[in-house]
Amino acid sequence: MFKLVIDPQKELGYIHPEVQGHFSEHLGRCIYEGVYVGENSDIPNINGMRKDVVEALSELHIPVLRWPGGCFADEYHWKDGIGEKSKRKKMINTNWGGVVEDNSFGTHEYMELCRQLGCKTYINGNVGSGTVQEMSEWVEYMTFDGVSPMAELRKQNGHEAPWTVDYFGVGNENWGCGGNMLPEYYADQFRRYQSYVKNYDPNKKISKIACGPNAQDYEWTETVLRQCHKLSGSWNNAHGFMDGISLHYYTLPYDWSKKGAATGFNEKEWYMTLSKTLFMEELVRKHSAIIESFDPDGNIALIVDEWGTWYDVEEGTNPGFLYQQNTMRDALVAGINLNIFNKHCNRVKMANIAQLVNVLQAVILTEGDRMIKTPTYHVFNMYKHHQGGTLVASHINADTIGLEKEYMVPNLHESCSKDKNGKYHITLANLSCSDPYDIETTLTGNPVKSVKAQIVEGKMDAKNTFDEPDTVSVKDFDSVSSENDKIRFTIPACSVMLLEVELA
Ligand code: AHR
Numbered sequence: 346m347f348k349l350v351i352d353p354q355k356e357l358g359y360i361h362p363e364v365q366g367h368f369s370e371h372l373g374r375c376i377y378e379g380v381y382v383g384e385n386s387d388i389p390n391i392n393g394m395r396k397d398v399v400e401a402l403s404e405l406h407i408p409v410l411r412w413p414g415g416c417f418a419d420e421y422h423w424k425d426g427i428g429e430k431s432k433r434k435k436m437i438n439t440n441w442g443g444v445v446e447d448n449s450f451g452t453h454e455y456m457e458l459c460r461q462l463g464c465k466t467y468i469n470g471n472v473g474s475g476t477v478q479e480m481s482e483w484v485e486y487m488t489f490d491g492v493s494p495m496a497e498l499r500k501q502n503g504h505e506a507p508w509t510v511d512y513f514g515v516g517n518e519n520w521g522c523g524g525n526m527l528p529e530y531y532a533d534q535f536r537r538y539q540s541y542v543k544n545y546d547p548n549k550k551i552s553k554i555a556c557g558p559n560a561q562d563y564e565w566t567e568t569v570l571r572q573c574h575k576l577s578g579s580w581n582n583a584h585g586f587m588d589g590i591s592l593h594y595y596t597l598p599y600d601w602s603k604k605g606a607a608t609g610f611n612e613k614e615w616y617m618t619l620s621k622t623l624f625m626e627e628l629v630r631k632h633s634a635i636i637e638s639f640d641p642d643g644n645i646a647l648i649v650d651e652w653g654t655w656y657d658v659e660e661g662t663n664p665g666f667l668y669q670q671n672t673m674r675d676a677l678v679a680g681i682n683l684n685i686f687n688k689h690c691n692r693v694k695m696a697n698i699a700q701l702v703n704v705l706q707a708v709i710l711t712e713g714d715r716m717i718k719t720p721t722y723h724v725f726n727m728y729k730h731h732q733g734g735t736l737v738a739s740h741i742n743a744d745t746i747g748l749e750k751e752y753m754v755p756n757l758h759e760s761c762s763k764d765k766n767g768k769y770h771i772t773l774a775n776l777s778c779s780d781p782y783d784i785e786t787t788l789t790g791n792p793v794k795s796v797k798a799q800i801v802e803g804k805m806d807a808k809n810t811f812d813e814p815d816t817v818s819v820k821d822f823d824s825v826s827s828e829n830d831k832i833r834f835t836i837p838a839c840s841v842m843l844l845e846v847e848l849a
Pocket residue numbers: 370414415416417517518651699700705
């Protein structure tokens with residue numbers, strides 16, 4: 346019997362809805378085909394956005410969507426993506442397959458997509474190959490409500506009112522595809538570029554995100570923070586140069602030379618993948634400690650704006666398109682990461698899974714006019730109840746399991762939050778691909794009035810396909826009993842559960 350202890354009296358912080366954010370790049374079939382098909386497509390759409398995809402994504406209450414990249418962001422020139430579509434410049438997408446980018450999805454289309462999704466906006470600017478002027482004008486184009494060249498241009502292009510830019514990323518992976526910079530150099534660039542990300546509307550502050558480290562590059566975090574964390578003293582920078590610093594960490598079963606297959610893997614690879622996922626906890630803890638040393642008041646957020654699994658591409662697909670299947674293993678990866686973000690909610694204020702549709706650990710896959718929801722989608726659908734909740738203290742006396750010493754993992758992984766109506770949501774993952782476990786949950790002295798449970802479960806490589814789209818889905822889980830402050834049930838192997846609890 347494993348004991349999951351929840352202490353409702355210990356409220357530990359606010360879970361920003363944005364930790365369940367998404368990332369969409371001009372990469373493979375994410376934007377084009379995946380989300381945007383154009384107004385003249387036979388695929389049902391509203392202003393060019395696929396109706397089926399927007400509807401499915403809306404159910405997840407997507408809080409924020411990052412765009413246009415990724416590596417693409419640092420070669421993107423926003424003016425190529427505005428105005429009459431037939432006249433927009435075509436470019437080569439050097440990072441992702443060398444395909445032609447026709448710029449038919451640009452700023453106006455992105456804003457329209459966010460409008461349809463009802464989500465916040467997170468634009469990633471170009472530091473690697475763009476100018477300060479270009480970045481500054483983009484912000485003016487999007488957010489200025491007065492008389493200015495860029496505001497006029499926006500109006501000429503059919504959008505009278507300014508949009509809201511909630512978050513602005515000053516470069517992406519500038520230690521790599523975004524310019525191969527050293528941290529000292531990037532920090533200087535960040536100070537300069539961010540000066541021109543102006544807050545034209547004092548009531549709609551743009552949160553500025555600095556490019557953060559690649560995984561465990563703690564020196565990058567330390568250097569950028571040291572050079573950029575201080576107050577600038579300028580009129581629109583009352584909170585300092587930065588509101589957040591990003592972290593990118595992908596889960597690869599092996600390494601960058603041989604990542605491993607998305608399906609047809611063995612038990613050893615299952616545990617390797619989960620143990621590498623759990624490394625996120627150490628990364629978040631250590632980078633947070635560095636941020637804390639410069640910003641003890643918690644004003645600078647850690648923004649995990651790229652995370653998820655990265656496997657070898659599906660056979661027969663363009664290697665530059667990063668198209669991969671999604672199984673119960675990905676459901677576990679999602680459940681573990683989202684639990685980790687919850688538990689670090691005082692520093693991790695946004696996270697964006699890579700990527701939205703058809704790329705890496707996508708929540709949706711499309712093929713022509715067909716669409717499927719992946720196991721990862723269903724986990725997000727259960728976890729959405731944590732959005733905007735209060736983190737509540739929880740602990741489980743987990744065992745250590747696995748096949749190899751190097752890749753041992755806890756058998757169970759949990760987090761708990763309380764929503765604004767006083768309901769508790771406990772998410773629990775069983776990391777064993779073979780064993781169910783008896784669980785006794787205690788709400789420490791608080792009698793339970795009602796409990797409802799849902800589950801995403803299946804064999805470790807269970808997946809949804811276009812012919813069998815519902816092999817993995819969210820199901821009600823009735824075998825739960827409660828007595829006083831205890832809830833008892835058996836969690837099946839290889840599953841992620843949600844318990845919704847009302848106290849008496
Ligand atoms: O998500 C795919 C790529 O991974 C992004 O473009 C880049 O930022 C990262 O290396």
